[in-house]
Amino acid sequence: MFCHENAMxxxxxxxxxxxxxxxxxxxxxxxxxxxxxxxRLASPVLSRRLLLGVLAALGLPWPARADSxxxxxxxxxxxxxxxxxxxxxxxxxxxxxxxxIAPGTPFEALPDTWKCPLCATPKSWFRPTRR
Numbered sequence: 001m002f003c004h005e006n007a008m009x010x011x012x013x014x015x016x017x018x019x020x021x022x023x024x025x026x027x028x029x030x031x032x033x034x035x036x037x038x039x040r041l042a043s044p045v046l047s048r049r050l051l052l053g054v055l056a057a058l059g060l061p062w063p064a065r066a067d068s069x070x071x072x073x074x075x076x077x078x079x080x081x082x083x084x085x086x087x088x089x090x091x092x093x094x095x096x097x098x099x100x101i102a103p104g105t106p107f108e109a110l111p112d113t114w115k116c117p118l119c120a121t122p123k124s125w126f127r128p129t130r131r
């Protein structure tokens with residue numbers, strides 16, 4: 001009787017590790033048949049490769065990364081500096097206390113009376129940050 005372990009005798013250790021990994025890691029074809037196969041993956045790099053393989057096998061493009069909204073920084077030298085992040089909004093809104101800026105509000109939609117919550121610098125002093 002032919003045994004797989006006997007066939008591997010004399011092979012370099014790196015080859016044995018590679019074949020073991022190949023047997024234990026699901027292929028893109030396995031992922032199409034068994035959605036739980038992704039749970040067997042050991043590393044995020046491998047899971048990204050497998051996802052790319054599945055998408056390629058299906059003829060689908062890799063989904064584009066959603067662009068994060070532009071953040072704005074206060075240019076007043078006396079400020080810490082404060083960075084306005086549209087995802088967070090401004091809960092303080094010192095220009096109009098009691099009227100917080102809701103998360104998701106783009107900088108362009110802020111009222112002209114809006115000010116930096118740290119140093120009270122007007123909106124016109126803010127510049128876009130580098131990504």
